[in-house]
Amino acid sequence: MYEDLKQKLIDAGRVLYSEGLGDYVAGHVSLRLPDNPGRFLMKPAGIGLEEMNQNNIITVDLDGMKVEGVSNRHNEVFIHSEILRARPDVNSVVHAHPLHTVAFSTLGKELRAVGNDATVFHGGVPVFSETTDLITTKERGKALAETLGKRPVAILRNHGIAATGASVQESVWMSLKIERACQMQLLAENAGGPKLFVKDEDVADKQKKSLRQDLYDNAFDYALRKFRRTYCACCLDKEDVVAPSTFKASPGG
Numbered sequence: 001m002y003e004d005l006k007q008k009l010i011d012a013g014r015v016l017y018s019e020g021l022g023d024y025v026a027g028h029v030s031l032r033l034p035d036n037p038g039r040f041l042m043k044p045a046g047i048g049l050e051e052m053n054q055n056n057i058i059t060v061d062l063d064g065m066k067v068e069g070v071s072n073r074h075n076e077v078f079i080h081s082e083i084l085r086a087r088p089d090v091n092s093v094v095h096a097h098p099l100h101t102v103a104f105s106t107l108g109k110e111l112r113a114v115g116n117d118a119t120v121f122h123g124g125v126p127v128f129s130e131t132t133d134l135i136t137t138k139e140r141g142k143a144l145a146e147t148l149g150k151r152p153v154a155i156l157r158n159h160g161i162a163a164t165g166a167s168v169q170e171s172v173w174m175s176l177k178i179e180r181a182c183q184m185q186l187l188a189e190n191a192g193g194p195k196l197f198v199k200d201e202d203v204a205d206k207q208k209k210s211l212r213q214d215l216y217d218n219a220f221d222y223a224l225r226k227f228r229r230t231y232c233a234c235c236l237d238k239e240d241v242v243a244p245s246t247f248k249a250s251p252g253g
């Protein structure tokens with residue numbers, strides 16, 4: 001059941017991994033069921049982002065309870081359940097620990113329009129700083145959703161990101177773009193600090209050009225083709241690459 005949706009989630013994990021957003025078995029992505037909006041598909045704990053398959057993806061409800069699947073649920077499930085509860089316009093959430101974004105979050109600086117990527121986030125990137133620990137309770141998930149508000153991405157200080165989208169392609173795009181934007185500003189900060197920025201009159205136009213579903217789709221499909229060219233084709237799509245029975249009991253981050 002839901003084979004096409006699961007395939008989208010599998011592909012999202014492969015793209016996030018191959019674009020450098022993996023953190024061993026940490027990090028996860030979810031996708032709301034269109035015919036049952038109180039439930040969503042999610043990557044299970046204990047495996048890498050690129051190791052999802054049709055058998056190990058789990059189904060979870062908005063209370064964070066697993067309702068289907070044999071694999072373990074991430075203990076940070078509440079990032080997804082509470083954002084999906086608070087935001088009916090959001091159908092997909094990515095939580096990752098991207099290196100440059102986390103490093104950038106330690107500067108306590110605002111993201112500036114240093115290049116194209118940062119203009120995606122014109123209007124601000126909220127920073128969740130109530131805790132730097134993992135989001136393992138409903139209350140913390142709710143607080144994060146409140147910090148996120150109507151924005152596409154929140155940075156979790158000293159921890160990672162919560163990126164959202166109406167589609168899985170959009171949440172992946174937001175994840176990749178926040179990481180590039182933070183990386184670019186870090187480079188400039190390291191070279192004495194940025195002195196010139198995208199012109200005020202250009203920011204809104206550039207942002208508009210970056211917020212299009214066709215762009216999210218094309219970038220996602222391109223990154224997926226790149227993944228397939230890079231990794232061993234005979235290992236892909238084998239449903240027994242990671243059998244659920246091989247998972248350890250740990251729920252993971």
Ligand SMILES: [Zn+2]
Nearest residue numbers: 076134160253
């Ligand atoms: Zn985390």
